[in-house]
Amino acid sequence: MGEVALHFAAMRFDDCEIFRTLLDCPQSTRCKDAKGLTPLHWLFIRYLTKIAIPQPRNVDHQIEFTNIRFIPRSYIELVKSLEMDFNVFTEKVGFSGFWDRMVMVLKAGATDEIHGSEDKRQMLSNRYLLHASCSMLGPLCIPRLIYDCDRDSIQRRDTIGRLPLHYAW
Amino acid sequence: MNGNNLSVEEKNRIQLQIKDVAKGREWHRMEEIVTKIGCREVEDAVDLFRNVIESVIRCKAPLHVIVCLYDYVQNCMDLARPALNENNRDYLLAYKIWGLQKNMAHNNSNTVTGSVMHDAMAKSEVDVINMLLSIVSDSILLVQDVDGQVPLHILVRRVFMSPPEHHDDLLEIIGQVLMKKPEASIICDRNLYEENPLVLALKSESYCDFGFNAFFNEDAAEKQRRILESITLRVVSLILRLYPKAASYVSPRGYTPLHSSVYHGRSPLIIREIFSHFKEGSLIRNGKIQSQHLLQVIFIIYNLLYFIRFG
Numbered sequence: 001m002g003e004v005a006l007h008f009a010a011m012r013f014d015d016c017e018i019f020r021t022l023l024d025c026p027q028s029t030r031c032k033d034a035k036g037l038t039p040l041h042w043l044f045i046r047y048l049t050k051i052a053i054p055q056p057r058n059v060d061h062q063i064e065f066t067n068i069r070f071i072p073r074s075y076i077e078l079v080k081s082l083e084m085d086f087n088v089f090t091e092k093v094g095f096s097g098f099w100d101r102m103v104m105v106l107k108a109g110a111t112d113e114i115h116g117s118e119d120k121r122q123m124l125s126n127r128y129l130l131h132a133s134c135s136m137l138g139p140l141c142i143p144r145l146i147y148d149c150d151r152d153s154i155q156r157r158d159t160i161g162r163l164p165l166h167y168a169w
Numbered sequence: 170m171n172g173n174n175l176s177v178e179e180k181n182r183i184q185l186q187i188k189d190v191a192k193g194r195e196w197h198r199m200e201e202i203v204t205k206i207g208c209r210e211v212e213d214a215v216d217l218f219r220n221v222i223e224s225v226i227r228c229k230a231p232l233h234v235i236v237c238l239y240d241y242v243q244n245c246m247d248l249a250r251p252a253l254n255e256n257n258r259d260y261l262l263a264y265k266i267w268g269l270q271k272n273m274a275h276n277n278s279n280t281v282t283g284s285v286m287h288d289a290m291a292k293s294e295v296d297v298i299n300m301l302l303s304i305v306s307d308s309i310l311l312v313q314d315v316d317g318q319v320p321l322h323i324l325v326r327r328v329f330m331s332p333p334e335h336h337d338d339l340l341e342i343i344g345q346v347l348m349k350k351p352e353a354s355i356i357c358d359r360n361l362y363e364e365n366p367l368v369l370a371l372k373s374e375s376y377c378d379f380g381f382n383a384f385f386n387e388d389a390a391e392k393q394r395r396i397l398e399s400i401t402l403r404v405v406s407l408i409l410r411l412y413p414k415a416a417s418y419v420s421p422r423g424y425t426p427l428h429s430s431v432y433h434g435r436s437p438l439i440i441r442e443i444f445s446h447f448k449e450g451s452l453i454r455n456g457k458i459q460s461q462h463l464l465q466v467i468f469i470i471y472n473l474l475y476f477i478r479f480g
Binding site: 001002003004005006008009012014015017018021022024025027028031033034068 | 428430432440441444448451454455
């Protein structure tokens with residue numbers, strides 16, 4: 001309960017095209033549901049769920065909405081094991097799909113939080129991914145995951161000279 | 170008097186009587202005669218009533234006479250419908266038919282518990298629906314049946330349960346209904362999820378059946394899915410074109426059509442169509458009902474504590 005449409009898209013791990021449409025209204029990236037989870041949380045949960053629970057081949061995903069809010073018990077264990085070794089997950093099938101959607105959500109969220117003139121928004125929206133992930137509400141694993149994929153990003157400054165740590169603070 | 174026991178002379182006499190009454194427009198006497206005969210099941214009597222109805226139709230009887238006959242002539246429904254003529258554009262009387270049918274439903278489980286229009290939308294040929302739409306008051310399109318459904322609910326459901334060759338005709342009727350009463354597209358039924366016709370179209374995958382036997386055959390299932398997406402897009406576009414406000418309607422449970430479309434896994438084209446009509450919908454949260462539940466729980470706990478404290 002308390003979900004916006006983007007939550008459902010994340011819960012269903014929907015098509016990128018649907019994410020692109022819904023992210024035309026970037027404010028929705030910051031909405032929390034009744035459990036306090038943002039769409040980014042759900043995207044991450046669903047990605048881990050897909051890894052943890054092999055999907056049967058003949059499931060009709062069109063009508064698989066009864067399990068839409070399902071979080072497996074093994075989720076916490078998966079997050080813990082993720083903290084130990086990210087490579088286990090980045091090498092799994094479906095990671096690129098998760099990455100694409102996550103980047104879309106982060107970029108939209110980063111653009112949304114910039115206040116001021118359109119010029120300023122344009123200038124500041126070219127932030128790096130780690131900066132965006134540090135400034136947005138979401139699972140802590142995501143900045144770590146980005147850092148793990150691109151270690152140099154932690155020392156990179158954005159267009160106004162800020163490090164990711166500035167945003168995390 | 171029973172129709173089966175009528176002699177030929179008596180039948181002829183009654184028929185002549187009816188014709189006289191119809192010509193003289195003494196409708197109160199017509200009611201008396203019909204009540205006097207009072208037989209439903211005997212074939213002779215049905216033939217007799219067929220004549221009665223034909224007379225009534227020819228003489229343009231007021232709708233209440235037809236309503237009076239309705240109770241007796243269940244087998245002549247096809248004749249009774251055309252009797253809803255130009256002179257009878259009265260919502261209340263149409264509603265009376267609904268009441269009669271509702272009473273009849275207690276005795277006959279096959280009867281639809283809605284208005285004539287509900288019945289027509291569920292079963293009748295396209296021509297009959299067109300005829301009814303042209304002669305009956307537009308207000309009947311907003312009458313809800315026992316489940317809270319308006320005729321548009323039933324029509325939308327029928328589109329997704331008909332073979333593809335019927336879709337064009339049915340969509341045309343949806344268009345006509347929306348031209349007359351566009352607000353019918355946002356009337357919620359009284360089922361658990363309180364859905365309006367637009368949402369019913371968006372969740373069509375849960376009840377659709379185009380007759381492909383798609384459950385056992387993957388090719389048929391794929392074909393069904395393709396047709397489903399295409400027809401859903403057509404229905405949604407049609408509703409939103411004729412009543413754009415439908416996209417911004419928030420149900421009592423806090424769901425917008427955008428929620429429903431994403432929740433039920435509709436295609437990006439459909440989602441974009443809804444999103445383009447109501448961009449702000451992507452910021453509306455569902456589950457207003459939750460706060461009401463919370464208030465109830467708080468109320469119960471308060472009462473409980475009060476009871477424990479003061480007895």
